[in-house]
Amino acid sequence: MAEFAATVYQNEFLPDGGTDVNAIVTVTCSGAGTAGAAGAVGSGAVGEIIIVDTSGSMGHETMESAKEGAQAALAEILDGTRFAIIAGTETATLAFPPVQAGPALAVMDASTREQAAGAIAGFRAAGGTAIGSWLDLAGTVFASVPEVTQRHAILLTDGENGEQPAVLDAAITRATGYFQCDCRGAGTDWKVEELRRVATALLGSVDIIGSPDEMREQFRAMMQTAMARGVADAQLRVWSPQGAQVLFVRQVAPTVEDLTDRRVEVNALTGGYPTGAWGDESRDYHVAVRLPAKAVGQEQLAARVQVALGDDVAAQGLVKATWSNDSELTAKIDKQVAHYTGQTELASMIQEGLAAKAAGDDATATTKLGRAVQLAAETGNEEATTRLKKVVDVDDEKEGTVRLKKAVDKADEMALDTASTKTTRIKK
Amino acid sequence: MNVTSLTCPSCGTPAEGDSNFCEECGAALGASPPPDGAPRVLVTEAAADEPSPIDDLGSGPISRATSQTYAPAPPAAGIPACASCGGEVGPDGYCEQCGVKALSPRDHFREQPAPWVAGVCDKGIRHSRNEDAMALSASPDGSGAARRAVLVVLDGVSNTDDSQVGSLAGARAALGALVVPLPVGMGTPEGRLAAATRAMSAAVDAANAQVESAAPADAANPASATFCAAVLEGDTLTYANVGDSRIYWLPDGGEGVQLSVDDSAAQDQIEAGVPRLEAETSAQAHAITKWLGRDSQGHEPRVGQMSITEPGWVLVCSDGLWNYASEPAALAQQVAAAATTDPAALALALTDFANASGGQDNITVALARVSPAPAP
Structure with missing residues (x-):
């Protein structure tokens, strides 16, 4: 059973008239188990989709290394996991499982693994790049198996998106909050900003695969990480007192992600921020709250920072404020x-x-x-x-x-x- | 009040194992039983000599159990609402609404044993803990000739050890001693006062025993406290004090009067001719000349009685309140400003007034609302 812990780092002392409280909250998850394991938190089935760009720009060498990468990722998917392979060009094609209707995620076993490997081996580079349509197909495929609740995709492309920005944005919006997606760009003809937009919204990572020989290792690592996420979904919650203003909520480690605008209301004083699936790992959050100033000597809570699994609060850190006229205390900025x-x-x-x-x-x-x-x-x-x-x-x-x-x-x-x-x- | 080793003498929580201090309130367990002359003995003597007019049994000694027809307010159950905004307090000890740190039940508590008697005991703003204490009891009906209220306030001295434990245990012990009707002696005013003085002295002794036992034997600054009690029985108000906590009578719309006389350096100066304001704001103003505790030089209370015929307020308070309104007229002004006949509301209003004025000390406000005498 996964356990969460929250540790707060801050200087709680504010000078007379001070209003802004800053704190770093380290959230650590341990005992997460593996994705989809019995008894895992939010126990639903796990779905994995590998999306590979098969546009004409890929060229022979990149295409072959992309196939190797996809095969490496395939090898990491645990038996029993629901999965699919999508080939992306100016349209998206469900390369595996070969179905026209009904559930479009196969259950991983020796046989489906071999069939999927065969489908990947048959990829031929031709056509354009329409990332929005790939995301939409991935969403449709996930939706075809309702018991899959932990949804994750890996997306590889080598070029700039051929769709209008608004088309891609709309597809990103549809996928946001529905599935997570790690993005990789092969070579140097893709746009970092474009892929970062996808990855950020879909709670995934973005990176460059500079040379084809890195492909296999990157794919293996991405899928290994995904398979080690035994906690399907956790929400970061920030409570702040009446009259206070949450200035920002950022993930600051392992990467910087501004979560401020992703607030969903839990109740009038509490906002929820998505964090996606968790493995055994630790992430740091920077929370800043503006309070109405109080008299010197007063102490109050500036924020409760919680990790919620569904409706259950799994961990809580308290961010405090104490007004003091001791400048030794108030001048320090927490390390x-x-x-x-x-x-x-x-x-x-x-x-x-x-x-x-x-x-x-x-x-x-x-x-x-x-x-x-x-x-x-x-x-x-x-x-x-x-x-x-x-x-x-x-x-x-x-x-x-x-x-x-x-x-x-x-x-x-x-x-x-x-x-x-x-x-x-x-x-x- | 007989103390067994199995329950806490302060809060009544059953003690576990061999612990020396209560798990609930921190009071010392196994505190020495009340010394000779404790209330039980006194009451038995008085009742045997002279049947009390309030003794409706009319025969034999009044046993404690049958005379106590109303119980002291039980300690508040659960987590009380936020004192700042009234919001719910979370299990982490902070308000779910405004985030203000919830005061512990010791830092802020309220009692209202009957609709006409209520009190607030509050940490104030500047002090880090609440060393004031109060204990109240009252008959359910505050209008008849059988009405009875006991208001006890102790102010623990802040630079002593464990005085927050001693003051609360002391207040409750004094209440226990005063919860039975006061003896009336031979029935003459002098005899009545003498008998009441003996009862008040016994209550002070009971409180003193708790204050003395609060601090460990080797404490460098053993706990000490003031004592202040008012007992209203029908139309007769009996009051007693040691130190500088006070009793006021504030009739509706009339001249108020401070009934207690402080045992303080300031009072000594006033008696020597120094103006009150000057004396009470001098450096030594808060030095008390008499107190309860192990290092006390004697704790005989000053006791007085008066007959109350008008509607108004009996106020028993610590210096956390009167620091900001010492003259009866100044207090009467705050009472009038609150414009209420609800003692709980007025106690809160006066506490808020003291906090708004600086809240430099712990604040205790205990009130009995004396309604107009019923038509004969």
Whole structure:
């Protein structure tokens, strides 16, 4: 049986007249078991769909490595799991199971595994790219088996979406809250922003597969992670007192995801935010609440941060506020809060810097990427530092003085972009 | 009140194992039984000598069990509503509505033994714990000649150990001693006062025994407390105090009067001619010259009686309230502003007034609403 724990890091002391309370809440899940295992939380059947781009742009080598990747993912799907394979071009085709009507998810066993492998082996690259239609078909396939309640897909593409942005957005909206989707882009002809939009909305990850030989490992890892998620769905809940305002709710580790606008009302004072399925893992959330100031010496609760499985609260962390006129107490910024505030700014500096660079605004790009270098150093994010150094030449890490590199490998730039939201934890 | 080793002398919770302190309220268990001269003995003597006019049995000693026709208010069950907004308090101890930290039952409690008698005991704003205490009892009917109310307030001294335990146990012990009708002596005013003084002294002794036993034997600053009690029987109000908690009589629309006389440095100064305001705001104003506790130099109460014929309020309070309205007229003004005849509402209003004025100390407000005397 999965157990959740919530730990709060904050400085609860506010100066006289202070209103804003910041806290990092670390939520840890243990004993999650495997997806679909008997007795697992939210015990419904698990459905997995592998969506592979089979458009003409794929080319022979990428197509072959994509097939290998899909086969590797297939091998990780546990027996008994419901699954399907979708081949995507300008339309979406259900490659496996070969059905025209009725339940469109097969039950994994030795026989279906072999048949599905055969279907993947038969992929031929031809046609366009319409990611929205792939998502819609995945939704329809999941819906054909109502007992499947934990729904997850892996999506691989190599090119820019051929649909109007509004068409893709509408498809994303339909899929949001229904299934989760991890997205991977092969090569450098796809748009990071586009795939990130899909992955963010569908509570998944996004990454670049720069060379075909990484394909197998990436697919295996994605499916392994999905299969280790024994908790089908958990909701983060934030209660704040009457008269208070929740400034923002962000996941800040392992990646930065702003959840503020995804609030659904649980009751007048409590908002629910989706977090998807959980394995044995730990995620950090940054919650900021604005309170009406109280008299020095008063103490109150600023937020209850809870993890809910269905209607059951599995863990709760208390965020407090105490007004004090002791500046020794009130001036301190909690280390965790400071660290993640820096990491969040780092993510936006990288994304904004790369966007400016793409738009030809080198001055803005230099400033923002310079600030990113500075923040990566300050917060000890070595991965970000390494990736940044492939895009800029660093003159002074401390001051954030950089120059844009003359020649940059497109893949390095995209890798910097996709990895921008990855955060490091503070060394405790 | 006889104390067995099996129940807490303070809150009545059964004690488990060999623990020395109550799991529920923290009071010391196995506290020494009340000393000689405790209420049981006194009542037996008085009743044997002189049948009480209130003794409707008319014969024999009044046993405690039969004379207690109404029980002290039981401790509030469950988690009380948020004192700030009235919202529900969550199991985590914070209001589900406004997030204010719920006061523990010791930090803020209310009692209302009858519709005409109520009190609030509150931590205030600046202190970290509530060392004030009160205990109340009242007959169900507050209008007849048989009406009876007991209001006890103890103010635990804040720089002593465990005075929050001692004050509450002491208040309840004093209530236990005063819950039986006061003796009337020979029936003359002097005899009546002398008999009442003996009863009040016994109540102070009972409270003192609890205050003394609250702190561990080796405590550097053993618990100490003030004592203040008012007993209304029919039209007769008997009052007693040790220290600087006070009793006021505030008739409706009339001149109020402070009945108790403080045992304090400020009172000494006032008696020496220093103006009240100056004396009560001086550095030593709150130094009390008499108190209950192990290091006390004696705790004989000042006792008085008066006859009440008008409608109005009997107010027993700690300095957490009167710090902000010492003169009877100033208190009467706050009472008039509250414009209510509900003692619970007025007790809250006066507590709110003290907190709004700064809440520098613990605040206890106990009130009996004296309604117009019924037509003869």
